[in-house]
Amino acid sequence: xxxxxxxxxxxILGFSKTVELLNQLPESLLCEMCQEAVFSMRQNNCxxxxxxxxxxxxxxxxxxxxxMFDVGQLVDMQWKLGVGVSSDSCKNLNSPYVTMQVKxxxxxxxxxxxxxxxxxxxxxxxxxxxxxxxxxxxxx
Amino acid sequence: xxxxxKNLLALLNGVAKRTYYNETExxxxxxxxxxxxxxxxxxxxxxxxxxxxxxxxxxxADMDFNQLEAFLTxxxxxxxxxxTEDQANVLRRFWKSHKNKIHDSIISQTKWNNSLKQxxxxxxxxxxxxxxxxxxxxxxxxxxxxxxxxxxKETDTVRFEMDEKKLAGVLQNMKDIEDEIAKYCxx
Numbered sequence: 472x473x474x475x476x477x478x479x480x481x482x483i484l485g486f487s488k489t490v491e492l493l494n495q496l497p498e499s500l501l502c503e504m505c506q507e508a509v510f511s512m513r514q515n516n517c518x519x520x521x522x523x524x525x526x527x528x529x530x531x532x533x534x535x536x537x538x539m540f541d542v543g544q545l546v547d548m549q550w551k552l553g554v555g556v557s558s559d560s561c562k563n564l565n566s567p568y569v570t571m572q573v574k575x576x577x578x579x580x581x582x583x584x585x586x587x588x589x590x591x592x593x594x595x596x597x598x599x600x601x602x603x604x605x606x607x608x609x610x611x
Numbered sequence: 612x613x614x615x616x617k618n619l620l621a622l623l624n625g626v627a628k629r630t631y632y633n634e635t636e637x638x639x640x641x642x643x644x645x646x647x648x649x650x651x652x653x654x655x656x657x658x659x660x661x662x663x664x665x666x667x668x669x670x671x672a673d674m675d676f677n678q679l680e681a682f683l684t685x686x687x688x689x690x691x692x693x694x695t696e697d698q699a700n701v702l703r704r705f706w707k708s709h710k711n712k713i714h715d716s717i718i719s720q721t722k723w724n725n726s727l728k729q730x731x732x733x734x735x736x737x738x739x740x741x742x743x744x745x746x747x748x749x750x751x752x753x754x755x756x757x758x759x760x761x762x763x764k765e766t767d768t769v770r771f772e773m774d775e776k777k778l779a780g781v782l783q784n785m786k787d788i789e790d791e792i793a794k795y796c797x798x
Contacts, residue, residue, distance in 0.1 A: 543771040563673040588724040598785040611749040
């Protein structure tokens, strides 16, 4: 079944897009697909001798797949609500904003900190996305 | 609308575009050639200078419409260089269309920190197939695209995953922020 999908995507999307897609698959599924491909080629008397190393080179590096899949972990999220009171061009600025600081640990454990600022509207959109995520997570 | 008023409104729109909306093509030369091609250069400069000053005052105070009336009345009553009623009408009309837009533009121009350009996310399910038990553990994977100030091209991509517990913590943060916004920002 997965091999049929692979053929389909190759036809519709072309080679590089298909490789991109394959890169996002989990390792176990990828191995399964490689085994299926080898099996079907052998069945059809294709004299293509795909050794394990050739498999990796011709499709993608399994290490690459692993790296894409191993994302960082959210360690901490801090926030601050501020109001812009006045500026040189507008004495009555009256503009609230949310500043967020996010600490992420990459797979090797290294910590990185990222800061960004949002208007109230942008924050509400951000908040909506988080709630949507939680809803989907619950139903999975 | 009378010819003079039409021209004045066009001038005000042009001044707003170059001063607040970053449309730098609306230079004095351009505006004069389009709106007042026949008047003397000095007269044109005087008009531009006067009305740019009036707009600046209105923008600086972010005048509501009551404040605008008081302001216009005082301008009309001036001994020298008083505003005509027609000109006051043009200013009223201009302010109605541009007040909020100019204010928003100033707010975004005074944002000198990183911005959040985009949030992407997906939910993955981690299943362990080779063990005896099959554990279906959903994880949220989030990608934040953070851009540096004053550049739309430089973007940092921050990617991280959260389990249900972590996400619940984030949601609590969201709720706290919403509560604080409701408390302090009574618009």
